[in-house]
Amino acid sequence: MKTVYSPLHxxxxxxxxxxxxxxxxxxxxxxxAEIIRARVESxxxxxxxxxxxxxxxxxxxxxxxxYVDFLPTVYPAWEASGRSGSAIPFTWPTxxxxxxxxxxxxxxxxxxxxxxxxxxxxxxxxEAVKSSYDVALTAAALVKNGERAAFALCRPPGHHAxxxxxxxxxxxxxxxxxxxxxxxxxxxxxxxxDVDYHHGNGTQQIFYSRNDIQVINLHADPATEYxxxxxxADEKGEGVGEGFNLNYPMPFGTAFDTWSVALDDACSKLIxxxxxAMVVSxxxxxxxxxxxxxxxxxxxxxxxxxxxxARLGLPxxxxxxxxxxxxxxxxxxxxxxxxxxxxx
Ligand code: OKP
Ligand code: ZN
Numbered sequence: 001m002k003t004v005y006s007p008l009h010x011x012x013x014x015x016x017x018x019x020x021x022x023x024x025x026x027x028x029x030x031x032x033a034e035i036i037r038a039r040v041e042s043x044x045x046x047x048x049x050x051x052x053x054x055x056x057x058x059x060x061x062x063x064x065x066x067y068v069d070f071l072p073t074v075y076p077a078w079e080a081s082g083r084s085g086s087a088i089p090f091t092w093p094t095x096x097x098x099x100x101x102x103x104x105x106x107x108x109x110x111x112x113x114x115x116x117x118x119x120x121x122x123x124x125x126x127e128a129v130k131s132s133y134d135v136a137l138t139a140a141a142l143v144k145n146g147e148r149a150a151f152a153l154c155r156p157p158g159h160h161a162x163x164x165x166x167x168x169x170x171x172x173x174x175x176x177x178x179x180x181x182x183x184x185x186x187x188x189x190x191x192x193x194d195v196d197y198h199h200g201n202g203t204q205q206i207f208y209s210r211n212d213i214q215v216i217n218l219h220a221d222p223a224t225e226y227x228x229x230x231x232x233a234d235e236k237g238e239g240v241g242e243g244f245n246l247n248y249p250m251p252f253g254t255a256f257d258t259w260s261v262a263l264d265d266a267c268s269k270l271i272x273x274x275x276x277a278m279v280v281s282x283x284x285x286x287x288x289x290x291x292x293x294x295x296x297x298x299x300x301x302x303x304x305x306x307x308x309x310a311r312l313g314l315p316x317x318x319x320x321x322x323x324x325x326x327x328x329x330x331x332x333x334x335x336x337x338x339x340x341x342x343x344x
Pocket of ligand 1: 019196226322323
C-alpha cells in the first residue's frame with residue numbers, strides 16, 4: 001500500500017491547549033506523524049509519495065466557502081493584532097447568542113468558526129492544514145486510479161471539523177473531503193467508517209441529511225466523553241439521510257472483545273449499503289495507553305481491525321485521525337495497514 005505524506009505538517013507545532021483547567025502543550029504534535037512515517041518505512045508498507053497541490057474547490061464541497069476562506073487569514077490577523085503563540089477562541093455563539101453575524105475582531109471570528117477551544121492556530125497551521133488536505137486528495141486519486149488501498153498520513157486530523165467550524169485539533173475534514181470527491185468523480189455511494197476513539201461529529205454533521213454517503217462511527221459514549229454533544233445511538237440521519245448515519249457509542253474500559261462486536265455489526269451495515277468505495281477515519285486513540293482516552297485496545301488488536309476491513313473487499317482509503325500515545329502510534333497505526341494487506 002502506498003502512503004502519501006508531507007513534511008509541511010511539522011509547521012503546526014508548539015500548540016497549546018486547555019485541558020483539566022490548565023493550558024498545556026498540545027497532545028496533537030508533529031512527532032505523531034514522524035513516528036508513523038518511520039514505521040511505514042521500517043515495515044516496508046510501500047512507497048511514500050509527496051502530495052500534489054490542490055485548489056480549495058474540493059474543500060468547499062463539504063465546508064462553507066466563507067469558513068474555508070477564513071482559515072488562511074487567522075494567523076495573519078492574530079499577528080496584526082499584536083499577538084503570537086496559539087490563536088485560540090474564548091467565546092462562542094451558543095444558545096441565546098447570535099451566530100449569524102460575523103464579528104470584525106479575530107478573537108470573536110475564531111469563536112464564530114469553532115465549536116471549542118481545541119483547534120489552536122499557530123504560524124504554520126494553515127500550511128499544515130492545506131498539506132493534510134493535499135495528502136488526502138492525492139491518496140484518494142491513487143485509489144480512484146486503481147490501487148486497492150492507500151494511506152493518507154494526514155496531520156492535523158479532520159473528523160471533528162464540520163461545515164463551518166473547527167475544533168478538537170481539526171480544521172478541514174479530510175475524510176469528508178475525499179468521500180465527497182469520490183462522489184464528484186462518479187462513485188454512486190461512499191461509506192465512511194470512523195474507528196477513532198472520539199465521535200467524528202464533524203463528519204456526521206456534514207453528511208447528516210445525505211443518503212449517498214454512509215457515515216458509521218465507533219467511539220466512546222458522548223455522555224461521558226468528548227465531543228459530548230453528538231454521537232448518541234439515536235442519531236440516525238435526517239430526511240433522505242435517515243438510516244445512513246450509524247453510531248456505536250461504547251463505555252470507558254471497552255476492550256477488543258466488545259469493540260470488535262461493534263465493528264462486525266458496522267461491517268454488515270456497510271456491506272448492505274454496497275458502496276463503490278470506503279474511507280476509514282483511522283484513529284488509534286482506542287489504545288490502552290492513550291493519554292487522553294479510556295478504551296483498552298492492545299497493539300495486537302490493530303492488525304485484526306485491518307484484516308476485518310480488508311474482508312469487505314472494497315477500494316479503501318485510510319485517512320489518519322487521532323492517537324496520542326506517541327511511542328506506540330507507529331506500531332498501532334501501521335498495524336492496521338499491514339493487517340489489511342494480510343487480509344487482502
Ligand atoms: C481529536 B481526535 C479536554 C480534552 C479534549 C480534545 C480531543 C480531540 C481528539 N479534556 N481534547 O478525535 O483524536
Ligand atoms: Zn480521537
